[in-house]
Amino acid sequence: MTIQIECPHCHAQNRLDPARINDAPNCGACHAPLLTGAPLAATKDSLPQLLKHSKLPVVIDFWAPWCGPCQQFGPTFAAAAKDMAGKMLFVKVDTEAEPEMGQQFRVRSIPTLLVIEGNAELERVSGAMSAGQFKAWLMQFI
Ligand SMILES: [Zn+2]
Known part of the structure; x- marks a missing residue:
């Protein structure tokens, strides 16, 4: 089973084996790294696979x-994705495009940030953070 991932650089749709999610796959169209240096836009189809297969x-x-x-x-999240590439997987869920996922994760306000490891929710925070706060918050998970 493959998942569809939009390249954060050229927006081409890539099909990817989710078991390769931590192997730094490249975009088939522009050959830029698909998952490092930029947050990944997840859908209701790709998110469960990402959560299942990510070792990060x-x-x-x-x-x-x-x-x-x-x-x-958004830019704070993107900057952290670049800084912490290879330590955590940064994923964005558009709750307007994917309303089921907001319900599934009981997200009542946005932005909400959720850290999940091995299918277990470790922590969540509702509301935006400063870059410093966000970095400090993330450091506890790596
Ligand atoms: Zn690309």
Whole structure:
């Protein structure tokens, strides 16, 4: 079973074996790293596979395009994804495009940040954080 992943660089759709999720796969179109240096946009199909197969802790940003604080927090999340590539997997879930996932993870406000490892939720925080707060929060999981 493969999952569909949009390249964060050229937005090409890639099919990927989820067992390779921690092997730094490259985009088939532009050959840039698919999963390092940029958050990965997950869908209701790809997220369960990512969570199942990732050997790294997964941090999920539940956001929506209409949410101002989410937009402000976006660059902080992206910068952390770049800094901590190879230590954690950074995933974004658009709760407007994927409303089932917000319900499944009982997300009541956005942005909500969730850390999951081995299918267990370690911690969640609702509301945007500063870059310093976010980094300090993440350090406890690596
Ligand atoms: Zn690409």
